[in-house]
Amino acid sequence: MKKQILSALAISILAVSCTKSTTKTEQVENPDGSVTTTTTTVTETPSGVDSTKINETKKEIHEKVEETGNKIDNAAQDIKSGAQEVGKDVKDAAAKGAEKVETGAKKLKEDLKK
Numbered sequence: 001m002k003k004q005i006l007s008a009l010a011i012s013i014l015a016v017s018c019t020k021s022t023t024k025t026e027q028v029e030n031p032d033g034s035v036t037t038t039t040t041t042v043t044e045t046p047s048g049v050d051s052t053k054i055n056e057t058k059k060e061i062h063e064k065v066e067e068t069g070n071k072i073d074n075a076a077q078d079i080k081s082g083a084q085e086v087g088k089d090v091k092d093a094a095a096k097g098a099e100k101v102e103t104g105a106k107k108l109k110e111d112l113k114k
Contacts, residue, residue: 021041021042021043022041022042022043023039023040023041023042024039024040024041024042025037025038025039025040026038026039026040
């Protein structure tokens with residue numbers, strides 16, 4: 001899923017980078033002396049786009065997305081392993097703490113019997 005999102009983002013950026021946008025601003029003086037400003041934006045997609053270059057770029061993007069996805073998966077696995085180790089440490093610490101409490105309770109019980 002992560003790889004698909006990254007691929008879609010990269011391809012959309014590639015598509016946007018292949019467009020050309022031109023803005024034209026015109027000012028017209030009205031008969032009453034006021035000025036009207038008109039702004040027009042024209043977006044063009046060049047017809048002579050080199051599809052070979054686009055395909056190469058898409059392939060490179062796909063490879064980088066795949067590599068990034070693998071890095072994310074490896075990091076997630078490392079985090080999972082670390083969390084399991086921390087969980088074991090917490091259990092051990094809790095068991096030792098419980099053992100100390102039990103020992104203290106036994107000693108207290110013996111002292112109260114005296």
